Amino acid sequence: MKRTSTWVASLALPVMVAMLLVLAGSPSVTANDQPSAAAAEVKIDNFSFGPQTLTVAVGATVTWTNRDDIPHTVVSTDGVFKSKVRDTDEKFSYTFDKAGTYPYFCSIHPKMTGTVVVQ
Amino acid sequence: MADKNQGLIDQKWHELNDDGVDRRGFLKCMAWAGTGLVWTMSGGIPVSRAFAKNTGKSDGKDGDFSFVQISDSHMGFSKPANPDVGATLQAAVDKINGLAQPPEFLLHTGDISHLTKPEQFDTVDQILKGASAKDVFFVPGEHDVLDDNGKSYLERYGKNVQGAGWYSFDKRGVHFIGLVNVLNLKSGGLGSLGAEQLEWMEKDVKHLKHSTPIVVFAHIPLWTVYPEWGWGTEDSAQALAYLKKFGSVTVLNGHIHQTMQKVEGNVTFHTAMSTAFPQPQPGKADSPGPMKVPAEQLRSLLGITDVNYVRGQHSLAAVDSSLE
Structure with missing residues (x-):
């Protein structure tokens, strides 16, 4: 949290707002629409990824946190990234160095899908 | 034994009457009776009951x-x-050991472990050693093949299997087929058998007589229970097509942690309770995650399925019993 705050201090105001909303865990249209430069979070609750579509800037690190009682995985549909199985409260992070659209799913519960858009 | 069976029949019919089954429901039950099962509705969940005509009449024949x-x-x-899935598995073993007709063997339809860890498999193996039936036939659930694509599962349970862990065997004239539908799942999809396994299965049943009773067991249901939660297998229709010629097909699945049944032509589908935790009825919760119930109710939602095969009967009869 401390480190994130340092990053936030160096960012422009609209991005700051977007990031704070993401960090607060509020489902927010702003958080989805505004690219976040450095870090963003996806929470896994009730067998779904939230936000389902996340837009970040090139270079951003996305961290997924499993908040379910059941393990999940975060696996890129195109083979770009693949987490190990994540049990309750375990995290997985990936840094997106290239612009593009990255669909992913939980390989244990394949009905769970999400997308990271990197701009 | 005969008296006990008659008592069971009477009890079941009494329950049916008491369940307020209407004419339509009664006709459904009659259809089930014809295939050896009676379908009753209990709290909105279809619950299998043995239509006990010959069930359990094991006189050494x-x-x-x-x-x-x-x-x-x-x-x-x-x-x-x-919090104690070891204790409830032990209770299941105690239940098995208390059955009037000792089972010849056990089938475990997957999610043996929660996280594919050796010590988790060890604990299950240890508890199951206490069962009166010594032979246990496994198929993997998705929780048994995490991270290693089924490698450690196969090392432990894959002695006489094909491919990713599928196999068949014969017991007393019944042909059993264990299938794997928890690997190589596609984004947005359901359980999957895959082309290689389907090809094997087609060959496996080709030489069998049409009168051979077939039991298929796999983790994820081979009929579409609720696709929104992934409760189905995308290529199961192909597998079932290979079984069309047989007079009696029983499909046993797990995964959904509750009993459900369906009859479609010659095929009776059945899912078992978990020995660990219940899951909600389809669509009755935000997700299919573990359902928390008051501690004193838990064991009434966990259990085992006792399957009886009586020679000459059209189908096998499945009796679900809760842990208490």
Whole structure:
């Protein structure tokens, strides 16, 4: 949290707002629409990824946190990234160095899908 | 024994009458009776009951036997829905050992472990050693093949299997087929058998007589229970097509942690309770995650399935019993 705050201090105001909303865990249209430069979070609750579509800037690190009682995985549909199985409260992070659209799913519960858009 | 069976018949019919089954429901039950099962509705959940005409009448006649299906032990799970899954698996074993007709063997329809860890498999193996039936036939659940694509599962349970862990065997004239539908799942999809396994299965049943009773067991249901939660297998229709010629097909699955049944032509589908924790009825919760119930109710939602085969009967009869 401390480190994130340092990053936030160096960012422009609209991005700051977007990031704070993401960090607060509020489902927010702003958080989805505004690219976040450095870090963003996806929470896994009730067998779904939230936000389902996340837009970040090139270079951003996305961290997924499993908040379910059941393990999940975060696996890129195109083979770009693949987490190990994540049990309750375990995290997985990936840094997106290239612009593009990255669909992913939980390989244990394949009905769970999400997308990271990197701009 | 005969008196006991008659008592069971009377009790079941009494329950049917008491359940307020209307004419339509009664006709459904009659259809089930014809295939050896009676379908009753209990709290909105279809619950299988033996239509006990010949069920359990094991007088040593060649060919009659029973086996027990257990499922979804999830060893290693310790969340509030059941902090002690070892104790409930042990209770299942005690239940099995108390059955009037001892089963010849056990089928475990997957999710043996919660996280594919060796110590979790060890614990299950240890507890199952206490069962009166010594032979246990496994198929993997998705929780048994995490991270290693089924490698450690195969090292432990894959002695006489094909491919990713599928196999068949014969017991007293019944042909059993264990299938794997938890690997190579595609984004947005359901359970999957895959081309290689389907090809094997087609060959496996080709030489069998049409009168051979078939039992297929796999983790994820081979009929579409609720696709929104992934409760189905995308290429199961192909597998079932290979079984069309047989007079009696029984499909036993786990994964959904509750009993459900369906008859479609010659095929009776059945899912078993978990020995670890219950899951909600389809669409009745935000997700299919573990359902927390008051501690004193837990064991009434966990259990085993006792399957009876009586020679000459059209189909096998499955009796679900809760742990208490």
